[in-house]
Amino acid sequence: MSSTAGQVIKCxxxxxxxxxxxxxxxxxxxxxxxxxxxxxxxxxTSLCHTDVYFWEAKGQNPVFPRIxxxxxxxxxxxVGEGVTDLAPGDHVLxxxxxxxxxCAHCKSAExxxxxxxRINTDRGVMLSDGQSRFSINGKPVYHFLGTSTFxxxxxxxxxxxxxxxPLAPLDKVCxxxxxLSTGFGATVNVAKTPKGATVAVFGLGAxxxxxxxxxxxxxxxxxxxxxxxxxxxxxxxxxxxxEFVNPADYDRPVQEVCFCDFILILDLMTGWGVAVLVGxxxxxxxFKTHPVNFLNERTLKGTFFGNYKxxxxxxxxxxxxxxxxxxxxxxxxxxxxxxxINKAFEYMLKGESLRCIISMDDLRIHISGARSVLLNKL
Numbered sequence: 001m002s003s004t005a006g007q008v009i010k011c012x013x014x015x016x017x018x019x020x021x022x023x024x025x026x027x028x029x030x031x032x033x034x035x036x037x038x039x040x041x042x043x044x045t046s047l048c049h050t051d052v053y054f055w056e057a058k059g060q061n062p063v064f065p066r067i068x069x070x071x072x073x074x075x076x077x078x079v080g081e082g083v084t085d086l087a088p089g090d091h092v093l094x095x096x097x098x099x100x101x102x103c104a105h106c107k108s109a110e111x112x113x114x115x116x117x118r119i120n121t122d123r124g125v126m127l128s129d130g131q132s133r134f135s136i137n138g139k140p141v142y143h144f145l146g147t148s149t150f151x152x153x154x155x156x157x158x159x160x161x162x163x164x165x166p167l168a169p170l171d172k173v174c175x176x177x178x179x180l181s182t183g184f185g186a187t188v189n190v191a192k193t194p195k196g197a198t199v200a201v202f203g204l205g206a207x208x209x210x211x212x213x214x215x216x217x218x219x220x221x222x223x224x225x226x227x228x229x230x231x232x233x234x235x236x237x238x239x240x241x242x243e244f245v246n247p248a249d250y251d252r253p254v255q256e257v258c259f260c261d262f263i264l265i266l267d268l269m270t271g272w273g274v275a276v277l278v279g280x281x282x283x284x285x286x287f288k289t290h291p292v293n294f295l296n297e298r299t300l301k302g303t304f305f306g307n308y309k310x311x312x313x314x315x316x317x318x319x320x321x322x323x324x325x326x327x328x329x330x331x332x333x334x335x336x337x338x339x340x341i342n343k344a345f346e347y348m349l350k351g352e353s354l355r356c357i358i359s360m361d362d363l364r365i366h367i368s369g370a371r372s373v374l375l376n377k378l
Contacts, residue, residue, distance in 0.1 A: 005078035005088070006032050009039075013134065013151035014341045015141055017065045019057035022342045023150070028067075028141060030153045031133040033080035037126065038158050039133075040092060044171045045072035045149040046332075046355045047344040048178050049205065050096075050280055054121060054144065055345070063124045066142045067134060069149030070096040071178040071355075073170030076161075083158045085311075091166045093177040093318075095310040096145040098159035112309045117159045119145060119304075127157060150341065152360050162314035165322060171335075172328045173318050175206075175355050178305075180331060181317060183210025185306015186278045188218060195219035201241070204232040206331060206354040207279050209239045213327070216240025226254060229351055238330045277302045331355050 009030045014023040033039045051068045054060060076090040086092065098117025105111040105118075116127070124142025125132050132140040133155035134148065148154045164173065183206070187193045199215040201208045204227040215223050216239065225233065225241040233244040247254045275298070277287070287300075294300070308314060320326040334356035336343055347353035 008032065009077075009153050011152035012338065013067050013141070013148075014069075014338070015065050015136070016055055016068055019062050019064065020055065023068075023345075025339060025341075026136055028151065029135045030151065030155060031135070033078060033083075033133070033155050034126070034128050035081040036083060036128065036158050037080040037133075037155050038083060038086055038092075038161055039077045039079075039153060039155050040074040040094065040161070041077045041153055042069075042072050042074040042149050042151065042360050044074075044174045044360065045069050045358050046174055047071075047341075047348055047353075047358070048355075049207075049348060050178070051144075052345060052348050053280060061122050063122065063142050063144075065136075066124060066144050067148040067151050067154075068144045069151070070094065070145045070147040071174060072147070072149035073164075073174035073177070074149075074154075077153065079158070086158060086161060086163060090163050091168065091170065092161040092163055093174065093314060094147040094149055094154070094156050095160050095162060095177050095305070095314065096147055097305055097310060098146070098157060099309045099311045100159045101311070106309065112305060112307055114159070117146070117157060121145065126155065150358075152338075160310065162310050162318075164315050164318045168318050168322055171357055171359070172332070173321060174357065175328055175331050176314060176317050176321070179206040179355070180210045180328065181306045181308050181314065182278060182303070183207040183212075183306065184214040184217075184317075184326075185308050186276050186303045187211050187214030187220075189307040190301055190303040191274050191276050193218040193220055196221045198222040198224070200224040200226060200245075202226045203279075204229070204236050204241070209236060209241075209331070209354065211278065212236065212239040212241050217326070231351070235354075274299045274301060332357055335359065337361075 010027055012025055013028040015026045016023050048071045072094050076086050076088050097119045098114050099106050100114050100116040103115035105113045132142055134141040146160050193215050197220045199220045201211045204225050212223050223241045224243045225236045226245045230246055321328050332355050333353045334347055336358050338358055338360045341358055344356040347356055
């Protein structure tokens with residue numbers, strides 16, 4: 001049992017006080033985990049575009065002050081009552097959605113939309129008591145997606161933690177906990193891309209390139225990357241993209257430029273293939289098509305987290321990396337110390353990064369009523 005179990009931990013966290021304003025490194029108090037909760041020491045976290053989207057608070061219900069972050073890797077510090085699947089010292093990946101293993105969705109092989117733990121972007125508190133586990137001077141600081149990994153310690157429901165191989169490097173596999181799995185699973189699990197297929201991926205950010213990687217691993221013969229940013233084309237070759245289309249270069253619909261079997265896009269279908277909707281759409285986005293398109297053997301699918309069940313499936317994705325069946329390093333374009341986390345937002349907003357890994361080493365924690373302790377990097 002950890003020496004800090006049952007006690008309040010004081011640590012650093014990057015707090016968003018207002019929408020669109022730089023994060024501030026603050027000392028926060030992190031309460032012990034309650035029933036079915038786990039307190040995790042975060043070693044590495046990365047910035048996902050979803051963090052940026054809700055930090056900007058354009059069109060959503062603003063919840064501030066808040067600790068963002070949901071793509072990370074860490075080690076269990078202590079567990080709450082009723083937690084039997086995890087123990088202090090276990091290596092885990094927090095996931096923004098969960099798997100209770102009891103509801104109809106969790107018991108189904110077709111769905112990962114857990115009734116209890118599916119994503120809720122408005123909730124800033126824990127499920128068990130409606131309270132935050134973070135505070136500053138006695139005032140609550142709200143959670144984000146049940147993970148809040150921009151903190152040296154965080155409290156997460158046990159159902160939103162995937163226990164992984166302790167030999168897996170957390171500074172690499174942390175990207176599996178969101179973007180990589182979402183895109184990779186879209187082509188592998190949802191589209192079920194057959195060998196020799198032609199695939200078009202619209203949007204060559206991290207999720208889109210993960211989809212391209214899934215198509216490559218599946219044996220697609222052509223992978224067409226579509227993006228308005230030509231600077232992304234050269235980089236996309238590393239992910240198996242064989243051809244590139246910039247819609248701005250044409251005066252006709254893009255479907256006339258690239259005819260394919262599988263498409264990952266919001267507002268386009270073509271041929272007789274499959275369209276898979278991936279990621280968080282703009283709040284005003286609308287999908288329109290004529291019903292006859294479906295009668296003509298076209299298929300539209302949606303996917304959430306690549307159809308992976310967090311606790312059941314994500315450890316297996318990590319093993320694919322360990323067995324050299326999956327490349328993760330090429331998704332990582334930048335790395336920064338925690339104190340420079342705002343630079344990661346700058347890289348993302350400029351379109352310069354896929355994933356920026358933020359290291360939480362040289363952790364300084366304070367136990368309530370005790371002197372400061374400097375923990376060495378694991």
